[in-house]
Each structure stands twice: as structure tokens, then as C-alpha cells.
Amino acid sequence: MIDTTKVVNAARFLNICYEHNRVRDDGDGIGTLNEKRIHAVLKEYFDPDTSHHEVKYLGYVADIKNDDGIIEIQTGALNPLFDKLSTFLPESRVTLVHPLMAKKTVSWIDPKTGDISPRRTSPVKMTPFDGLCELYNIRSHVGNSNLYIRFVMIEVDEYRYRDGWSRDGRRGSHRYDRIPIRLFDIVSIDGPSDYLRFIPESLRGEIFTSTDYADAEKVSRKSAYYALTVMTAAGALEKCGKRGNAILYRCLI
Secondary structure (H helix, E strand, O other): OOOHHHOOOHHHHHHHHHHHHOOOOOOOOOOOOOOOHHHHHHHHHHOOOHHHEEEEEOOEEEEEEEOOEEEEEOOOOOHHHHHHHHHHOOOOOEEEEEEEEEEEEEEEEOOOOOOEOOOEEOOOOOOHHHHHHHHHHHHHHOOOOOEEEEEEEEEEEEEEEOOOOOOOOOOOOOEEEEEEEEEEEEEEEOOHHHHHHHOOHHHOOOEEOHHHHHHHHOOOHHHHHHHHHHHHHOOOEEEEEEEOOEEEEEEOO
């Protein structure tokens, strides 16, 4: 049986984006907010049957609940999901969908005139490793066999008000909306073996420290700590002693 949450259908995603992003006749030149568009697009992409949307379950509202279980779509930080997952996971399979902005363009809105600047490509590009680090906030759940994770790699157009405290109004500015426009990939984590992609080949079969990992992966020490903590909680790594004050890790997959 095909797991539809793993299927990448860029054309279908584009069509759903078009329907959600088209300009309405109410005079809003960017579009309506109501429900944040990335969330709305992903909800329709993963299950077009609206009767499965916003279903009350165990004192919470599941974004999607169908015959395959629950799908929770979290576009922001993951820690607000912690209690919800604590309730859902003992009773049901839960697929956590977390979009990552693999490509982003930014337009600025003048808060006085409403004028919108031309789109500029942001140098910030999120990767699956960023998603791995964000799992730190729900690390005690990542080893649960009922939890399935989908990092959805997308392109977005972001609109921000130029209302910040800096001279150009950008620093401290407020975001108006992020509009999804393209699906690149879906990275699936269904169990410990799927974390292998985050372990450099040079460290597989070796005993290593967080510093070794940071150097091999070319990430900060803080990011290395988050990643190693998540992968240990998921059963992909184990701690196996110390070298001085440094904790030692080894791969279990």
C-alpha cells in the first residue's frame, strides 16, 4: 500500500496553491489571510476531503483525521504540539507535517502607502537538517513508533511590512504572509534508520563527540547538540561514555 503522505506531486501542489493564492475580487491585492495559506494548502494536499479536516479528538482538534490516522501540520515552532502529541500518540498513528522554506523570495509592504517592492531572493535556505534540529522541542516523542515525520521542502513568497525599528524598517519588521508556490520534496522519517541521512559517512561505525559531528557536518556546536540529542532519543545513536568532558556517541543503524 502506498503511503500517500510520501508522494511528491508538484503539479497538484501547484494547482492547489493557485486556487488558494489567486487574487479575490474584494480588493485585497495580496490575497486573504483567514487561515494561513501554507497550512491551508498542505491540509488540502495531504487530504482533499474536507470532512476529514478539523476533527475533534480527545479534547483537541486534529488538522486531519482519516482512516490512516492523524495528520498534524505545524508551520511554526514545534513545541506548541507537545501536549497534543502526548495525547494523540498513545491512541493513534500521527504524521507530523512540517514545511521548510527551501527557497524564499521577500517583498516589502510600505505600511503607509501599501506599495509593494519587487521580489528579492532571500539568501536563507532551509534544509532537512534544520527540521532535524527543530525536533529538539519534541524530542521525547521522536522515538514513539506511532510518530511519522514529513519535512515538506517548499518555495514561498514572503510579504513583510517595512515597519521595523531600523532606519530601513526591516529589522524588527512584521510578516504579513507567506505564500506557497512550489513543492520540491518530502523528506520522510518513519524510524531510526531514516536518520542515517544526517550522519556523515566519516562517522558511521566510529565513536565520536559533538565537536566531531559539528566539524563533519559543518554546523554550529549548538546545532550539533540539538541534532545528536534528537537522534539519540529516536534510537539512531547511543551515548557510550566520555572523552574528558565530551560525551561520546556511536551509530546504531
